[in-house]
Amino acid sequence: MYDLGFLIYDFEKRLNPWFSRHSKFRIRNHKSQIRNPLPPYDAILIVSFGGPEGPDEVMPFLENVLRGKPVPRERMLEVAEHYQHFGGISPINEQNRQLIAALEQELAAHGLQLPIYWGNRNWRPLLPETLAQMGRDGVKRALAFFTSAFNSYSGCRQYRENIAAAQEEVGPTAPRVDKLRAFYNHPGFIEPMVESLASCLANIPADRRDGAKVLFTAHSIPLSMAENCRYEVQLAESCRLVAEGAGLRPAEWELVYQSRSGSPHQPWLEPDVGDRIEQFHAAGDLRELVIVPIGFISDHMEVLFDLDTEVRQLCERLGVRMQRAATVGVHPRFIRMIRELIVERIDGAAERPALGSLGPSHDVCPADCCLYSPQRPAAKG
Numbered sequence: 001m002y003d004l005g006f007l008i009y010d011f012e013k014r015l016n017p018w019f020s021r022h023s024k025f026r027i028r029n030h031k032s033q034i035r036n037p038l039p040p041y042d043a044i045l046i047v048s049f050g051g052p053e054g055p056d057e058v059m060p061f062l063e064n065v066l067r068g069k070p071v072p073r074e075r076m077l078e079v080a081e082h083y084q085h086f087g088g089i090s091p092i093n094e095q096n097r098q099l100i101a102a103l104e105q106e107l108a109a110h111g112l113q114l115p116i117y118w119g120n121r122n123w124r125p126l127l128p129e130t131l132a133q134m135g136r137d138g139v140k141r142a143l144a145f146f147t148s149a150f151n152s153y154s155g156c157r158q159y160r161e162n163i164a165a166a167q168e169e170v171g172p173t174a175p176r177v178d179k180l181r182a183f184y185n186h187p188g189f190i191e192p193m194v195e196s197l198a199s200c201l202a203n204i205p206a207d208r209r210d211g212a213k214v215l216f217t218a219h220s221i222p223l224s225m226a227e228n229c230r231y232e233v234q235l236a237e238s239c240r241l242v243a244e245g246a247g248l249r250p251a252e253w254e255l256v257y258q259s260r261s262g263s264p265h266q267p268w269l270e271p272d273v274g275d276r277i278e279q280f281h282a283a284g285d286l287r288e289l290v291i292v293p294i295g296f297i298s299d300h301m302e303v304l305f306d307l308d309t310e311v312r313q314l315c316e317r318l319g320v321r322m323q324r325a326a327t328v329g330v331h332p333r334f335i336r337m338i339r340e341l342i343v344e345r346i347d348g349a350a351e352r353p354a355l356g357s358l359g360p361s362h363d364v365c366p367a368d369c370c371l372y373s374p375q376r377p378a379a380k381g
């Protein structure tokens with residue numbers, strides 16, 4: 001349904017060129033004059049991936065994630081071992097609970113009386129269960145916060161499909177759900193990442209800075225997925241904003257990818273973080289390394305295992321001193337950002353902050369946004 005919402009999107013799309021004159025680190029505030037005649041929002045919905053919370057849940061969870069996807073069972077068992085390494089518990093669920101608790105306090109402190117619900121794509125609490133509960137509670141219209149800063153099929157469109165499927169399953173009592181805009185260039189996301197990177201850089205001795213590299217990492221996706229979304233463009237902009245905010249020169253940092261899954265014959269975004277570290281080491285110009293997981297908002301499995309375990313072991317083997325920058329997690333500025341995104345949608349005239357040259361993302365995704373074929377990659381929570 002794109003009625004008034006699509007008109008808002010088209011209005012913003014036509015205005016953006018005027019707002020997108022280049023500025024290194026300027027906040028671009030955009031005021032929409034179109035008011036939405038629909039009923040007011042009466043709840044917030046946190047939408048995430050989900051993960052197991054005990055050893056017995058690992059295989060059922062993975063079977064749910066990989067159902068209908070051409071992923072060999074050996075790969076499933078390999079990923080299962082990653083979870084068992086942490087007692088069969090995905091950290092993403094507890095991190096979402098912490099985020100919800102922090103957001104509840106933030107909303108209450110500013111007089112926003114909106115209950116917060118939580119629904120996952122792949123494990124409890126599942127979206128159909130959550131939307132059914134919202135319907136029983138009388139919720140009519142909710143704003144959804146997706147735990148992904150960037151637009152791609154997996155990080156945006158698929159979540160919208162999941163919500164639509166849950167609404168169909170629940171039936172007429174299911175609430176209407178509108179998503180908050182992508183926040184990859186919002187100051188509330190960029191500023192905590194600048195702070196985190198700057199803290200790591202401050203730990204590098206002055207005489208070792210010349211041999212230091214900063215690698216921003218994000219989940220790799222298939223090229224066929226990347227070609228139909230702005231994932232790479234948005235990632236590049238976030239990396240640039242964070243790097244410049246921390247005082248880095250372009251030659252001191254780059255964007256790499258991690259956590260690839262799926263068929264080895266399918267091309268995915270590269271370079272891989274481990275491959276790039278080995279290339280730097282072979283060239284003899286890597287002494288200090290800072291990893292910045294720009295593609296993740298919390299320290300879930302891709303961060304704790306793929307970076308803190310596997311990449312750290314690689315660096316130890318190569319004799320490279322590695323630091324890993326913190327994700328935004330429940331940083332107060334990030335939590336305030338979520339409240340600001342909520343307020344700007346409730347109040348159509350609210351400011352829409354965005355750093356850099358791309359301007360604020362749209363509120364309503366167009367019909368062809370982030371399209372992808374049914375053969376989708378696996379991921380971990």
